[in-house]
Amino acid sequence: MDYNEFLNNKITSLEDEGRYRVFANLVRHAGNFPIATYRDDSGEKEVTVWCSNDYLGMGQHKSVIFAMNECLQHVGAGSGGTRNISGTSNVHVLLERELADLHGKEAALLFTSGYISNEATIGTLGALMPDCIIFSDSHNHASIIQGIRLSRCDKKIFRHNDVNHLEQLLAVSPTNVPKLVIFESVYSMDGDIAPIEKICDLADRYGAMTFLDEVHAVGLYGPKGGGIADRDGITDRLSIIEGTLGKAIGVMGGYIAANSTLVDVVRSYAPGFIFTTSLAPVLASGALASVRYLKSSSQLRRQHQERVESLKKRLSAANFPLISSNSHIVPIVVGDARLCKQVSDRLLDQHCIYIQPINYPTVPRGTERLRLAPSPWHTETMIDELVDALDEEWTRLDLKRAA
Numbered sequence: 001m002d003y004n005e006f007l008n009n010k011i012t013s014l015e016d017e018g019r020y021r022v023f024a025n026l027v028r029h030a031g032n033f034p035i036a037t038y039r040d041d042s043g044e045k046e047v048t049v050w051c052s053n054d055y056l057g058m059g060q061h062k063s064v065i066f067a068m069n070e071c072l073q074h075v076g077a078g079s080g081g082t083r084n085i086s087g088t089s090n091v092h093v094l095l096e097r098e099l100a101d102l103h104g105k106e107a108a109l110l111f112t113s114g115y116i117s118n119e120a121t122i123g124t125l126g127a128l129m130p131d132c133i134i135f136s137d138s139h140n141h142a143s144i145i146q147g148i149r150l151s152r153c154d155k156k157i158f159r160h161n162d163v164n165h166l167e168q169l170l171a172v173s174p175t176n177v178p179k180l181v182i183f184e185s186v187y188s189m190d191g192d193i194a195p196i197e198k199i200c201d202l203a204d205r206y207g208a209m210t211f212l213d214e215v216h217a218v219g220l221y222g223p224k225g226g227g228i229a230d231r232d233g234i235t236d237r238l239s240i241i242e243g244t245l246g247k248a249i250g251v252m253g254g255y256i257a258a259n260s261t262l263v264d265v266v267r268s269y270a271p272g273f274i275f276t277t278s279l280a281p282v283l284a285s286g287a288l289a290s291v292r293y294l295k296s297s298s299q300l301r302r303q304h305q306e307r308v309e310s311l312k313k314r315l316s317a318a319n320f321p322l323i324s325s326n327s328h329i330v331p332i333v334v335g336d337a338r339l340c341k342q343v344s345d346r347l348l349d350q351h352c353i354y355i356q357p358i359n360y361p362t363v364p365r366g367t368e369r370l371r372l373a374p375s376p377w378h379t380e381t382m383i384d385e386l387v388d389a390l391d392e393e394w395t396r397l398d399l400k401r402a403a
């Protein structure tokens with residue numbers, strides 16, 4: 001085999017489809033969210049970022065930066081080992097307690113990312129329980145799908161957010177085998193929200209455990225920022241809640257929260273937890289400060305929702321084809337990979353607005369989109385500039401408007 005020719009062809013086919021990924025080189029400005037310096041071959045300029053998952057700008061919050069500076073000075077850079085072999089720092093222990101409390105659970109366990117927390121937890125639990133069947137929402141994240149593969153369990157995919165379909169699948173499964181229902185609260189590409197309580201009702205009726213990915217809700221919803229289950233007062237109905245420290249918390253890392261036996265099992269059996277260097281204490285201390293701040297005050301959550309409403313209203317008034325959602329995620333459908341990249345390039349080149357195009361396989365073909373993530377720090381002026389720029393480019397490229 002001519003390996004290089006083969007590999008080159010793999011790249012060319014992505015380019016031909018217009019979905020070859022080009023990373024925007026950004027330097028964010030701490031204290032000036034959502035502004036960043038964008039660099040390419042032609043030079044550098046300041047841009048307004050409209051697609052960050054640092055939904056509240058906590059990655060630049062004073063309390064977070066202060067905690068991380070302190071930790072860096074006193075503890076140093078890395079953890080020095082796996083959790084089992086000298087790599088457990090006091091701040092890991094404190095953060096796990098704080099996260100358990102955030103979700104009303106007995107215990108929590110840290111991972112180096114949300115991706116790993118999904119893959120390792122689902123992979124390990126599924127493999128441990130004999131004949132376990134996993135019921136998975138069709139829109140679940142790649143890390144969940146990898147975890148299910150790793151578990152080698154029999155899997156049943158239910159149609160997205162469709163409790164009737166889930167019930168059909170549960171009803172025809174053997175009664176005496178372990179079952180695990182896996183779903184997300186806020187789905188990150190459409191911004192829709194799962195019927196958590198109904199899914200928990202079904203899980204109870206059919207004797208299934210529940211695993212809820214709250215990655216896009218942690219910090220943003222609920223009186224303490226525990227997510228949608230916290231907002232709805234139903235955290236106790238879920239067996240496992242999973243989250244990230246890299247999105248609204250603004251730092252890096254992932255975790256699960258559950259009862260102490262389950263957490264102990266994952267801690268003791270999951271290769272993705274055991275055989276890797278633990279999260280740098282600096283990161284854990286930043287995440288701890290962020291979680292504590294977001295528990296103590298709902299101000300940013302309120303401002304966030306207010307910005308979201310304002311943006312949605314402006315975009316609908318201008319007839320952009322929004323995917324309507326009850327969350328903070330505002331997707332505008334372009335429906336073609338190349339056009340999606342083109343409009344994103346024009347926004348960046350002509351208007352200093354950065355919105356990464358979202359193409360297949362992240363979303364289905366034909367639903368390529370711009371996914372906007374307004375934050376409390378996006379001003380009315382920024383919204384004006386965005387709507388004007390989109391309007392101009394939508395007309396120039398003759399893109400579809402809402403009916």
Ligand SMILES: *Cc1c(COP(=O)(O)O)cnc(C)c1O
Binds near residue numbers: 116143184188244254
């Ligand atoms: C981003 C994401 C993850 C992974 O979290 P990271 O901390 O970024 O690895 C897991 N689940 C969903 C739904 C996500 O969008």
